[in-house]
Amino acid sequence: MPDSRDAVIVGGGIGGVSAALALSHSADFETIRVLERSDEFGEIGAGLQLAPNAQHALEALGIGAAELDRYAFRPGRLVMLDALSGEVITALDLGAEYERRYGKPYIVMHRRDLLDLLVDAAKQRANVELCVGQTVSGVQDEGTRAVARTEQGVDHVADLVIGADGLRSTVREQVVGDPAPVPSGYVSYRGTLPFDHVAELAGGRDVLVWAGPGMHLVQYPIRRGELYNQVVCFRSDRFDTGHSDWGLPDEIDEHYAEACAPVRASVELISRDRHWKMVDRDPVENWVRGRLALLGDAAHPMFQYVAQGACQALEDAQVLGSVLGAQPDIDAALVEYQRLRVPRAGRVQRTARSFGELLHLEGMGATVRNRLLEARAHDDYSESDWLHGHR
Numbered sequence: 132m133p134d135s136r137d138a139v140i141v142g143g144g145i146g147g148v149s150a151a152l153a154l155s156h157s158a159d160f161e162t163i164r165v166l167e168r169s170d171e172f173g174e175i176g177a178g179l180q181l182a183p184n185a186q187h188a189l190e191a192l193g194i195g196a197a198e199l200d201r202y203a204f205r206p207g208r209l210v211m212l213d214a215l216s217g218e219v220i221t222a223l224d225l226g227a228e229y230e231r232r233y234g235k236p237y238i239v240m241h242r243r244d245l246l247d248l249l250v251d252a253a254k255q256r257a258n259v260e261l262c263v264g265q266t267v268s269g270v271q272d273e274g275t276r277a278v279a280r281t282e283q284g285v286d287h288v289a290d291l292v293i294g295a296d297g298l299r300s301t302v303r304e305q306v307v308g309d310p311a312p313v314p315s316g317y318v319s320y321r322g323t324l325p326f327d328h329v330a331e332l333a334g335g336r337d338v339l340v341w342a343g344p345g346m347h348l349v350q351y352p353i354r355r356g357e358l359y360n361q362v363v364c365f366r367s368d369r370f371d372t373g374h375s376d377w378g379l380p381d382e383i384d385e386h387y388a389e390a391c392a393p394v395r396a397s398v399e400l401i402s403r404d405r406h407w408k409m410v411d412r413d414p415v416e417n418w419v420r421g422r423l424a425l426l427g428d429a430a431h432p433m434f435q436y437v438a439q440g441a442c443q444a445l446e447d448a449q450v451l452g453s454v455l456g457a458q459p460d461i462d463a464a465l466v467e468y469q470r471l472r473v474p475r476a477g478r479v480q481r482t483a484r485s486f487g488e489l490l491h492l493e494g495m496g497a498t499v500r501n502r503l504l505e506a507r508a509h510d511d512y513s514e515s516d517w518l519h520g521h522r
């Protein structure tokens with residue numbers, strides 16, 4: 132090992148803070164500095180589903196079941212329902228057999244609770260520096276070092292600069308240089324309610340995914356079951372007709388008018404003050420350029436439809452820490468990181484796209500989907516093995 136190595140991480144979301152922990156635990160870094168542009172470490176939005184693959188990664192970062200259980204909720208099943216008829220299409224049991232198979236349960240939690248756990252853990256590490264109010268305006272690879280320059284005019288030079296700066300990553304511009312992400316025409320509204328307010332509507336202990344033509348609704352309890360999380364997603368007709376302003380709140384009710392009564396009643400409760408336009412990017416093969424490396428949404432922005440964006444960021448962090456820990460040569464470690472992570476994350480990105488198409492089918496397509504999926508056993512894990520069972 133060299134005498135000392137240091138790293139700068141651009142972005143302090145789930146990916147960036149996990150990467151700091153991973154480097155702190157596994158690799159011999161003297162300083163790991165996280166530069167976050169916001170004035171505090173925080174998450175916008177509410178619920179997060181964390182499959183066992185994410186929890187194995189979290190465990191390697193020092194966040195085990197005891198910490199997660201303080202905030203998480205363990206759903207009983209993942210259930211897909213028809214948003215028009217209200218009928219159950221299929222389900223995946225998440226009980227004892229699932230947990231035995233994958234070595235961890237399926238959990239859901241408030242994303243703020245997860246970030247707080249990660250930030251608290253990072254604060255305990257002597258070699259991690261967490262810096263807020265630092266917007267990185269540009270990065271540069273310099274062969275054996277890399278530089279992250281902030282809007283405040285400071286150059287942070289390190290052996291390695293990791294871009295964990297999300298969907299519209301500044302670091303990615305230098306590493307990949309691909310065009311900006313293109314909107315899909317889908318928009319999401321998300322929010323939480325006290326569980327008591329929705330007890331009659333809520334699907335109890337299950338994660339519910341209501342699939343409908345060009346729309347879906349996701350619901351599940353979070354924060355030990357005290358809150359109920361909802362994501363309302365639909366394809367905007369205004370986007371299809373070329374309006375620049377699309378996905379606005381007045382389109383919601385119109386879009387869900389034909390849905391079954393529980394879906395309409397749930398959608399009425401969604402907060403309308405903020406929305407997210409759904410974008411992803413094509414998978415790419417190069418996440419590394421010299422001493423610049425990408426991680427999380429900066430490397431593999433994906434639709435949320437298989438609930439794996441944060442899970443994949445956690446896998447990235449764990450693998451990056453482990454290859455840097457095993458390999459004194461940073462360049463060789465980054466090649467190994469890319470070799471291990473690019474195919475898997477790309478497969479998850481593509482799967483998220485296809486699963487979205489499946490959810491949003493209409494007419495005959497939806498009828499065929501329902502008939503085929505109705506026949507699946509609820510303890511048939513053959514489709515989830517590669518995704519949830521990955522270590």
Ligand SMILES: Cc1cc2nc3c(=O)[nH]c(=O)nc-3n(C[C@H](O)[C@H](O)[C@H](O)COP(=O)(O)OP(=O)(O)OC[C@H]3O[C@@H](n4cnc5c(N)ncnc54)[C@H](O)[C@@H]3O)c2cc1C
Nearest residue numbers: 142144145146168180267297427428435438439440441442
């Ligand atoms: C509706 C919805 C539901 C989802 N549900 C799930 C789910 O159930 N399970 C799951 O695993 N994933 C889910 N995801 C995906 C998940 O939220 C993301 O994949 C994950 O948050 C990505 O983490 P990240 O740290 O890579 O990026 P981000 O969370 O985007 O963090 C990037 C950070 O970098 C900072 N930053 C950006 N630019 C700069 C800069 N220039 N300088 C300094 N700082 C900068 C930002 O402020 C931010 O803090 C969902 C996404 C959506 C939209």
